[in-house]
Amino acid sequence: MMAVERKFIEDSILRFRIAEFMKEQLERAGFSNLTIQKTPLLTLINAEVTNPGRVIGRKGKTINEITDKLKSEFKLENPKINIGIVSKPDLEPQVVARRLVKLIEMGKNPRRMMHSMVKSIMDAGAVGCEIVVGGKLAAKGGRAKSFRTIAGYLPKSGEPARWVKEAKLTAYPKAGAIGIQVRIAPPDVAFPDKKAAVELPAVIRASEDFVDKESVAPAVQAPAPVAPVEDVPVPVAEEKSAPKPKKKAKVKKEGE
Numbered sequence: 500m501m502a503v504e505r506k507f508i509e510d511s512i513l514r515f516r517i518a519e520f521m522k523e524q525l526e527r528a529g530f531s532n533l534t535i536q537k538t539p540l541l542t543l544i545n546a547e548v549t550n551p552g553r554v555i556g557r558k559g560k561t562i563n564e565i566t567d568k569l570k571s572e573f574k575l576e577n578p579k580i581n582i583g584i585v586s587k588p589d590l591e592p593q594v595v596a597r598r599l600v601k602l603i604e605m606g607k608n609p610r611r612m613m614h615s616m617v618k619s620i621m622d623a624g625a626v627g628c629e630i631v632v633g634g635k636l637a638a639k640g641g642r643a644k645s646f647r648t649i650a651g652y653l654p655k656s657g658e659p660a661r662w663v664k665e666a667k668l669t670a671y672p673k674a675g676a677i678g679i680q681v682r683i684a685p686p687d688v689a690f691p692d693k694k695a696a697v698e699l700p701a702v703i704r705a706s707e708d709f710v711d712k713e714s715v716a717p718a719v720q721a722p723a724p725v726a727p728v729e730d731v732p733v734p735v736a737e738e739k740s741a742p743k744p745k746k747k748a749k750v751k752k753e754g755e
Contacts, residue, residue, distance in 0.1 A: 510537075517573055521546060524565050528553040531591040541577040544569075549594060551582045589623035592666035592681040599630070599679055600670040609636055609677070613648040620650075626684040627651030635675030643675075653684050662688040 514535050521533050521544065529549030536543040548554055555562050562580055569578040588594045595616055602612045613630045620628040633645030654660045663684050670677045684690075 513573065517544070517569070520568075520572070521565075524568075525554055526597075529585070529588070529594060529597070531585045531588075531593050541579050542569075542575050543579050543581065545581045545583065547583045547585050547591075549585050549588050551584050554582050587623055589619050590625055590664075590683060590685055592664045592683050593668075595620065595630075595683070596666040596668040596679050596681040599632075599681070600668050603632075603670040603677055603679075604672050606672065610646050610648075613646060617648050617650050620683060624686040625651060626686055626688070626690070627653035628684065629653050629680075629682045631680040632677060634670075634677035635672075636677065637674070641674070651684065652690070653682060654690060659690045662690075 517535060518533050522530050525546055525548055528551065531547040531549065533547075534545045536545070546554070553561070554565075556564075562582070566578055566580060569575050569580075585591055585594065599609075599612055599616060603609055609632050613632060617628055617630060627649070628651060629647065629649040631645065631647045634643055635641065636644045636646070653663065655663075663682055665680070665682045667681075668679050670679060
């Protein structure tokens with residue numbers, strides 16, 4: 500094996516060990532997700548939890564202890580931990596799965612809890628979600644069963660499936676181990692085969708309701724100006740009276 504390949508493998512194994520260690524340390528604080536950025540000067544670890552106060556501790560005591568363990572166990576020269584708070588816990592599969600683990604270990608009905616959590620996930624704005632629970636769900640000594648609850652749109656293959664968040668945990672009630680799988684399609688991802696309907700902005704609808712009718716009356720073009728017509732006298736031919744018939748001269752007869 501080449502030295503370069505071995506370096507990449509060792510780096511990936513180290514990242515996996517650090518992630519598992521941080522999950523264990525931040526479990527009580529509501530661990531959600533983790534990113535590790537390694538630079539020549541330091542190793543930056545960004546973690547998101549639901550309760551940052553438990554991670555930091557009083558006067559930073561807890562986070563300083565975690566930093567010292569990273570230096571001693573993983574030989575990190577200058578580790579730096581940044582703690583962020585989860586804005587929407589219902590959209591984080593790790594948080595939802597851990598919540599379901601606690602409820603099942605308390606003896607709650609798994610199927611009822613699954614439906615309730617799917618509803619809360621969809622109400623938070625998720626595109627789709629799926630919860631699968633399998634194991635000794637019945638009484639002790641019963642057969643293993645599995646239940647699945649799904650809602651919305653959830654791709655499972657191809658490139659869109661890479662954007663789906665997933666978490667797997669195990670609950671340990673008295674009856675036996677129960678596996679829990681939670682998959683959530685976040686609302687900020689635009690899937691190519693799932694296009695949202697485009698709505699007209701409310702400004703257009705409002706303008707149609709409150710527009711002034713006079714302002715939108717059809718414009719009437721004014722007639723073109725016509726030059727004034729002067730009264731010009733028109734010569735009229737005089738009517739000639741018909742010639743009167745000439746009277747015949749009376750002829751005097753002889754002897755009168």
